[in-house]
Amino acid sequence: MKLRSYSFPLAANLESLALLGAALQEFFQGAPPDALFQLELAANEAFSNIVRHGQCGAHPVRVTLARKPRYLEVVLLDRGRPIPAAALQPMAPDPQRDDPQSWPEHGMGILLIRQMTDEYRYRPGGMGNEQRLIKYVLPRRQS
Structure with missing residues (x-):
């Protein structure tokens, strides 16, 4: 029987991206x-943003798949x-596809994450910052 969830710590450095990618590929085999490519791309971007902007220091990032x-x-x-x-x-304003001059040099990470996932949720809090990335593999149920 396959695991339904798996949680592990990752050092908050860019070298951990390879470990994150390998974990996603194995767990979501x-x-x-x-869907897996898009989720992995979004997770890599979110993790990179944590490393580059979060100033986590020695605190690891807790990953749950x-x-x-x-x-x-x-x-x-x-x-x-x-x-x-x-x-x-x-x-x-929105960047124009045919006008590279309209493309921002920075700040595209959250947009990329939202484009690659079906749901992106962010919650800051006392226990830390939580980013939840969801990719549907079956159609969503209508409410």
Whole structure:
């Protein structure tokens, strides 16, 4: 029987990206390749942002992978600085596909995460900052 969830600490450094990718590939083995690629890309971006901007110091990032009947989930919990509220807001004006001059040089990480996942949730708190990335592998149920 496959594990439904797996939690582990990762050192808050860019060298840990390879370990994160390997863990996702192994744990979510058999998932649709496109969904897994998009989730891994989003998780790598979220983890990179924690390392680059969170100032976690020696505190590891707690990673939880979960395989639900309809979706795959990655939760990253860190004890660094919270994401600034402005970074969580939609970008305006929107970059134009055919006009590279309109593309921002920085600040595209959250947008990329949202584009690659079906749900992105962020919650700062006393126990740390939680980022929850969800990728559906079966259609969502209508409410």
